[in-house]
Amino acid sequence: MFKEDQLKKVVQEKEKWAEDLSKILCETPERLPRFTTVSDLEIKGLYTPEDIKDIDYSRDIGFPGVYPFIRGVQPSMYRGRLWTMRMFSGLGGPEETNKRFQYLLDHGETGLSIAFHYPTLMGYDSDSPNARGEIGKCGVAIDTLKDMEILFQGIPLNQVTTSMTINPPASILLAMYIVVAEKQGVGQKDIGGTIQNDMLKEFIAQKTFMLPPKPSLRIIVDTIEYCTKEVPRWNTISISGYHIREAGATAVQELAFTLADGIAYVEAAIERGLNVDDFAPRLSFFFDSHIDFFEEIAKFRAARTIWAKIMRERFMAKNPRSWMLRFHTQTAGCSLTAQQPYNNVVRTAYEALAAVLGGTQSLHTNSLDETYAIPTEEAAGIALRTQQILAEETGVGHTIDPLAGSYFVEALTRQIEELAWEYIRKIDEMGGMVAAIERGYPQAEIAEAAYKYQKQIDSGEKVIVGVNKYATEHPPITIWRMKPEIEERQLRRLREVKQTRNNQKVKELLNQIRIASKNGENLMPHLIDAAREYATIQEICDVWREVFGRYTDPGYF
């Protein structure tokens, strides 16, 4: 990218600069012995053309919307359309969450995202003994279609897209969503959204698992197969790095493990007999945006180029849309502090900025009080405004991939890319992600990284403002509380649904699911039928637990 004699001059001048600097440093040393990212990558004091001397603009940086997409997957990016402001929400029962959805939509969010309570996440109903104490606490209680109908009251599913953070029962929630739309007169071809549906990262990080890996994958491929034909606007999976990062992984690990999961899903779908170009365009991704600003931007850019190369060169996809890594981002929950919670507004803002400079398609911003509880309306409102100020006032979306060409950012992008490829190769050598998970490899890497990071904080090597530096008192804040009446209402509703539905029909449909589970038939049509008749999530999941067995936590630490 630079003429050889120009480069030589730069190298010479840099040597002189470094020499002069070393004299100054004798008197006034640098503030820290090492300057490292949150993930412990060492950062130099200065980057120059020398650091990117081998980069060819057309080959290695290129253009937005063009392979390998470092500059973005869409040709016009935010000039054409802003990222979707999609706030992850769920609290209490469907009534409360519907109210929160309305609030956020009224305040300008442009996509919905559902947080379910733990029983739903784990395939249990609110009346299960396992649900004691958990109802409505960290997401919305959903047991049957009835709850989903209330959840979407007044929300036209042909006008809004919905992302559902749900994994073992993802197919069931999708089935329920399809029926809610059907009852609104909206067909499967017209609904849009995403189910997270990414079980591999459950075993690695988020830990809402239910069935062992193989049957989990089978159900995922069923949804991919079904949606490819019947629900073309649906993102069948949100291959996630967020949870991997939140569990303690470094940026490189987050990137590598996520893409390695992606490889496993593509392989599984191809094994089913699906054509890669038919399903790949509807795979989507989900990354964390942590507090180390440039590391995150470099990570997002590296993600796009690695995936593009995997899809085109490894899987021989021909459709350019198969090569595109489209992603949602959430600002890092684990970077927020309980101490001095208003500082979290600032952290979230910086993290949101990084995500936008990294070219995200969709963004959730955390609320200041999430280290205490589900966000209050007010806190969620501030988080949404954070995105809107970013979009409307800062001008960062006026030009595409503004940091391209930065010696630092391009060098860091490549460094992260190379380190991620090393991990991907290692996992390939183990036989792929499923094999790696079975031997506990990503889990061990994450536990190691988490422990190391905690030691760095405890020693003061890594500073967390308000926690290990500038730790002053702060006044208490008002937080959201779950109410016992909500729990009572949920249990009452569940009882009523079970009494008033056609129980014989439900029994038959559950048996159909049992049969299809055993004989390998695509489960989706059966799930839609069962959802329509108000089968509960647990009733269906119990069938699966019976047929496929359960996965239990190996408890590594």
Place this chain on the structure above:
Amino acid sequence: MKLRDCEGVMTPQRKIRILIAKPGLDGHDRGAKVIARGFRDAGFEVIYTGLHQTPEQIVAAAIQEDVDAIGLSSLAGAHDYLFPKVIELLKEKGADDIIVFGGGIVPEEDMPALTQAGVKAIFTPGTPIEEAVKWVRENIKPEK
């Protein structure tokens, strides 16, 4: 307590044994694992239950493993039910000499009820490992 055997040789004190447990459906195990490791590095004997334990399972494990204390981790809001439930079951089984402490996302306003129920300490976000280790050393004596 140091024991002298028949030759009058001192044997070292038994190590503090702690069960780190994840009650309920909560899958957030980063903190529990970090604490478990930190405790192990500090010289305690640590047993980690893994995820998705019922209070009954935790109490059974604690008794079986003959631990001095249980550390309960909860980040999903169910601490108000689960922590007191563990203590109640320990009492039922006559094992309430086992000290119970906790950690995770526990709002300030929930702490009095937990203390009332018998939870001896709660380590919230930002607690350095060493602080928890120090508390254990000062408050948990290994069983004779």
